[in-house]
Amino acid sequence: MSRALPVVTVLAGIVAIWYAAAVWMNATWAFDQAERAGQTVTWAEVIPQTMDQARPLLPPPHQVGAELWKGLFGQAVTSKRSLVYHAFVTFKGTMTGFGLGIVVGVLLAVAIVRFRVMDMSVMPWAIISQTIPIVALAPMIITLSSQLGLTGRDIPKAVIAAYLSFFPVLVSMVKGLRSPDQMQLDLLRTYGASDAQTFLKLRLPASMPYFFASLKVAVAASLVGTIVGELPTGAIEGLGARMLIGSQFGEPLIMWASLFAAAILAGILILVVGLIERIAGRRMGVRA
Structure with a gap:
């Protein structure tokens, strides 16, 4: 356990930085969409929108994980999508x-x-x-x-x-x-x-x-x-x-x-x- 703790700590830090960067980079699209619609949005409303965009600038970890799982286990191994x-x-x-x-x-x-x-x-x-x-x-x-x-x-x-x-x-x-x-x-x-x-x-x-x-x-x-x-x-x-x-x-x-x-x-x-x-x-x- 003592050996795994530093590795887990570094991994948690990387994931946290990744999520923060995803919010920062993907928020541009959310603010642009709100501006075009003539609406004002807060960060509390924007953050959830940065987590599930179809084509994000920086996909958050859970989206990458889901796509990776689908590519590895959600397709037949002979499929060109696998x-x-x-x-x-x-x-x-x-x-x-x-x-x-x-x-x-x-x-x-x-x-x-x-x-x-x-x-x-x-x-x-x-x-x-x-x-x-x-x-x-x-x-x-x-x-x-x-x-x-x-x-x-x-x-x-x-x-x-x-x-x-x-x-x-x-x-x-x-x-x-x-x-x-x-x-x-x-x-x-x-x-x-x-x-x-x-x-x-x-x-x-x-x-x-x-x-x-x-x-x-x-x-x-x-x-x-x-x-x-x-x-x-x-x-x-x-x-x-x-x-x-x-x-x-x-x-x-x-x-x-x-x-x-x-x-x-x-x-x-x-x-x-x-x-x-x-x-x-x-x-x-x-x-x-």
Whole structure:
């Protein structure tokens, strides 16, 4: 209970600020309507009107919660209106990009640790690549994919997701592979261990804590990349597409519900990565 109290307190504060901001932003519409009707209204009359507007500037929490519940549980999962359906579409793109990002990040990390020339040449460019805004890069990736004949919307989304997810894996794996100290490396050399044996018996196991820590960041980044990739592709499926549809058609409740569905999906993915980390730790003899 003592651990949950700070979390609940912060959550209650966020909800209170959210409600206050909703009243302040949505009151403009209520006052405008009263002015057009030639009426005078008080704040006591306006506040209830800010809680149930069809298209509020800022939906209050209970409206977002109701729309989220309807999208998750009020529709058949095969319906195009179901957030579960759209979350699964985004999930597929996220996992494809996540897997590709892991492969690229790990291979580059191994090459950087093994070859000094890779460290001097590739690592700076990997760092520079993360300074490019993904919103500006996404249309370029889509256009390039089309020019290369890579049709379909899934490939550009996967590339964008991989672009965001490979870097945390790369940096953490480089740190992890270099974490063994010189005494440990010298000990293996006295035993006549080859470079491959040193890598498999020492460097790779030592990098696992760094690797799994990076996966939690990478999977969230991959989800963001997938959602961003859905925006300029003209996609009609996926959480990013639902956010765009809500924005274009003036349906803020759809946009906010999709945003929270994406947050729930991110939380689930991070929990799954944490579960896999604990299972792998037990198999490697790590004590909790």
